[in-house]
Amino acid sequence: MVDYSVHGQVAVFEVNNPPVNAFSHKVRVGLDRSIDKAIRDTNVKAIVICGKGRTFPAGADIREFDQPHKEPWLTGVFEKLEKTTKPVVAAIHGTCLGGGLECALFCHYRIAQKTARVGFPEVQIGILPGAAGTQRLPRLTGLRVAMDMITSGRHILAPEALKYGIIDEMFTGDVINAGIKFAKSVMNKPLEDRCLKNKTVKDADQADQIADEFMSLVKRKYKGFEAPIDCVKAVKASATLPYREGLKAEALYMQKLVLSGQSAAQRYAFFSERAVSRWKIPGGNFQTAKPLPIKSTAVIGAGTMGTGIAVCLLNAGYQVYLLEQNQKFLENGVKTIRGIIEGSVRLGKTPMAVAQKAATLLKPTMKYEDLADVDLVIEAVYENLSLKREIFSKLDKLCKPTTLLCSNTSSLDINRIGTATKRGDKVAGMHFFAPAYYMRLLENIHSTETSPTTVATIMDVGRKIGKVSVLVKSCQGFLANRMRGPFSVEAYFLLEEGSTPQEVDSVMENLGMPMGPFKTGDLSGLDIGYKIQTELAKSKGVELTADSKFLMGERISTLTRTMYDKGRLGRKTGKGWYRYEKPGGKLASPDEEVMELIKDHCMKAGIQRRNISTQEILERLVYSCINEGFKILEEGVAATPEDIDISWIYGFSWPKYLGGPMYYANRIGLDKIYKRICYYHENFPYSSHWIPSRLLQKLSENKVPMNQWCSGTDSKL
Numbered sequence: 001m002v003d004y005s006v007h008g009q010v011a012v013f014e015v016n017n018p019p020v021n022a023f024s025h026k027v028r029v030g031l032d033r034s035i036d037k038a039i040r041d042t043n044v045k046a047i048v049i050c051g052k053g054r055t056f057p058a059g060a061d062i063r064e065f066d067q068p069h070k071e072p073w074l075t076g077v078f079e080k081l082e083k084t085t086k087p088v089v090a091a092i093h094g095t096c097l098g099g100g101l102e103c104a105l106f107c108h109y110r111i112a113q114k115t116a117r118v119g120f121p122e123v124q125i126g127i128l129p130g131a132a133g134t135q136r137l138p139r140l141t142g143l144r145v146a147m148d149m150i151t152s153g154r155h156i157l158a159p160e161a162l163k164y165g166i167i168d169e170m171f172t173g174d175v176i177n178a179g180i181k182f183a184k185s186v187m188n189k190p191l192e193d194r195c196l197k198n199k200t201v202k203d204a205d206q207a208d209q210i211a212d213e214f215m216s217l218v219k220r221k222y223k224g225f226e227a228p229i230d231c232v233k234a235v236k237a238s239a240t241l242p243y244r245e246g247l248k249a250e251a252l253y254m255q256k257l258v259l260s261g262q263s264a265a266q267r268y269a270f271f272s273e274r275a276v277s278r279w280k281i282p283g284g285n286f287q288t289a290k291p292l293p294i295k296s297t298a299v300i301g302a303g304t305m306g307t308g309i310a311v312c313l314l315n316a317g318y319q320v321y322l323l324e325q326n327q328k329f330l331e332n333g334v335k336t337i338r339g340i341i342e343g344s345v346r347l348g349k350t351p352m353a354v355a356q357k358a359a360t361l362l363k364p365t366m367k368y369e370d371l372a373d374v375d376l377v378i379e380a381v382y383e384n385l386s387l388k389r390e391i392f393s394k395l396d397k398l399c400k401p402t403t404l405l406c407s408n409t410s411s412l413d414i415n416r417i418g419t420a421t422k423r424g425d426k427v428a429g430m431h432f433f434a435p436a437y438y439m440r441l442l443e444n445i446h447s448t449e450t451s452p453t454t455v456a457t458i459m460d461v462g463r464k465i466g467k468v469s470v471l472v473k474s475c476q477g478f479l480a481n482r483m484r485g486p487f488s489v490e491a492y493f494l495l496e497e498g499s500t501p502q503e504v505d506s507v508m509e510n511l512g513m514p515m516g517p518f519k520t521g522d523l524s525g526l527d528i529g530y531k532i533q534t535e536l537a538k539s540k541g542v543e544l545t546a547d548s549k550f551l552m553g554e555r556i557s558t559l560t561r562t563m564y565d566k567g568r569l570g571r572k573t574g575k576g577w578y579r580y581e582k583p584g585g586k587l588a589s590p591d592e593e594v595m596e597l598i599k600d601h602c603m604k605a606g607i608q609r610r611n612i613s614t615q616e617i618l619e620r621l622v623y624s625c626i627n628e629g630f631k632i633l634e635e636g637v638a639a640t641p642e643d644i645d646i647s648w649i650y651g652f653s654w655p656k657y658l659g660g661p662m663y664y665a666n667r668i669g670l671d672k673i674y675k676r677i678c679y680y681h682e683n684f685p686y687s688s689h690w691i692p693s694r695l696l697q698k699l700s701e702n703k704v705p706m707n708q709w710c711s712g713t714d715s716k717l
């Protein structure tokens with residue numbers, strides 16, 4: 001796990017634990033032995049630590065967090081390293097993160113390849129850098145930089161690390177050679193001054209002020225998360241306590257965090273995010289299927305979704321033909337794309353060079369013929385099956401045989417789109433979430449015809465444009481929107497039965513969602529919900545009125561129609577479920593007029609209002625979705641609960657510290673959830689989303705652990 005070699009008078013420890021050289025127990029043992037060996041060897045005058053393969057150690061082994069801790073401890077090994085009388089040089093390449101950076105901070109010198117990145121990402125898994133990171137980094141950089149890095153978890157590139165004094169020198173070329181060369185240059189120099197524990201924090205006199213500043217920042221920016229708060233407290237301790245006392249404070253915070261429910265959920269989310277890339281469909285999987293090379297792409301439709309998707313592709317370096325039906329729409333689309341990219345450059349999120357290249361890669365057009373040679377088309381016109389089928393049929397005829405044809409549909413069956421072509425194997429869904437250039441979820445959808453190669457390619461494109469891609473099987477609404485369906489419907493029913501928009505919203509916001517359903521509705525526009533409902537009814541041959549209560553035997557609420565009729569379309573009209581300071585305003589205030597409208601609606605519809613508890617609001621919004629989630633799993637639309645949870649985290653901003661709705665269900669207990677779903681089913685027999693999932697019932701009765709829930713489980717029970 002640690003390869004030991006001696007080069008002249010320099011011992012080299014190469015951490016060898018692929019893929020990221022994490023400090024597992026075996027690595028700690030290997031490092032400890034290597035240190036002893038180098039100390040004993042009188043010929044050795046200096047030591048270099050580096051990582052074999054792609055990276056310097058990228059942290060402690062997160063998988064070991066759930067196991068009993070085994071000696072030696074990370075800090076103990078690192079202290080031994082610092083105590084040696086031979087200079088120790090960390091030669092960094094790749095990603096030097098978490099425990100890896102802590103190791104480097106115990107070394108006497110740090111050098112890094114120009115492209116290397118360093119950082120303390122622990123906060124993202126709900127903990128802090130607990131092997132002296134919170135005490136050592138401020139001794140190098142001062143409190144402000146350390147608090148920023150530790151509370152945000154951001155990685156910084158070597159040039160920035162050099163500026164803050166985190167590294168002493170940058171190098172190019174081979175890591176071991178650079179390490180040995182540097183080690184030779186510092187042999188026999190005094191080490192006392194190179195030990196960080198002996199240093200003081202330079203801006204310690206401003207500790208209160210800086211800590212207060214960061215405390216209010218993290219409470220606002222990372223609302224609900226516990227770890228950033230303890231990170232601030234621990235880093236402050238580096239300035240207010242002697243080194244050893246600071247370490248004790250850090251250990252106490254760490255102990256609390258590592259055992260917390262939040263950290264367990266965030267660690268689950270970390271591994272789930274990686275697990276969703278391991279897809280499988282009949283005929284192939286992520287290991288057997290190879291992605292096709294994609295260079296040029298096309299986006300059809302320059303509306304909100306089309307332009308957002310084009311930005312993602314352009315930023316990743318793909319050529320994009322943007323197709324619209326008339327000059328005006330096309331010009332508007334190009335303007336929108338430029339605006340998004342320029343805004344991102346201003347915010348420092350997109351480098352100028354990327355923006356300049358993107359401008360050259362964008363090819364606006366009104367001619368379908370221009371798309372003949374592209375490798376991938378993403379259609380993003382409005383949700384209408386016959387229009388999409390028409391477009392796909394046209395594309396099938398004019399695009400080269402290898403072109404993949406994808407739809408950004410949010411709900412329409414990909415099988416029915418695919419049958420409009422003679423290349424069903426090359427047709428798939430790529431469902432982006434608005435705003436497409438910002439939201440990280442990409443829901444990739446396969447039909448019964450889609451080939452493993454097509455899936456491998458769209459999953460690969462998703463990764464290259466920085467999305468977290470989840471693969472699902474085609475069905476009405478797919479995974480995300482189908483599962484969220486009951487959430488919106490129940491929110492309206494709660495209003496009808498007695499809640500206020502602000503009561504419902506605050507329950508979800510207290511759970512950790514950035515916005516409740518009614519504030520979200522005001523943001524997207526209430527005309528959308530109204531139109532969807534009206535279209536759906538029309539497609540079933542039904543004309544809805546303001547007091548319709550059922551559609552095809554299913555309970556519905558026509559509250560959005562009431563709002564629509566009153567011109568309350570949300571933020572854009574300054575009035576929706578809330579009142580805003582002006583049309584387009586952001587400040588939501590409760591509005592008595594809305595309550596009058598709701599009460600009037602209920603009176604006309606003959607609905608008795610009552611007091612509804614916050615627990616009932618929570619259960620009806622969340623448990624109804626969980627029930628749908630189990631049906632999605634049962635039908636094989638999603639393969640695993642991880643697919644579902646990641647879709648909610650990155651598609652609907654579900655708080656990572658609750659690990660996703662399926663993880664949340666597991667924490668509460670499936671038997672409890674199942675009982676409440678049965679209770680609501682009994683009380684609301686006209687809402688099919690309360691029909692209990694068979695899989696949920698079986699899993700709860702058989703007490704099946706979460707790591708065994710997956711599609712197909714129920715047939716084995």
Ligand code: COA
Nearest residue numbers: 019020022058059060061062063095097098099121122274
């Ligand atoms: N402990 C255990 N496993 C880890 C790990 C860690 N600290 N860091 C990464 N891995 C695993 C991943 O789960 C993944 O496993 P899989 O292939 O079985 O899914 C594999 O290593 C590769 O990681 P991945 O994230 O897919 O590779 P990448 O090249 O995209 O990113 C890193 C590499 C290091 C930037 C990224 O893995 C990362 O941020 N790791 C966490 C770092 C961290 O939090 N360190 C502090 C821990 S206390």
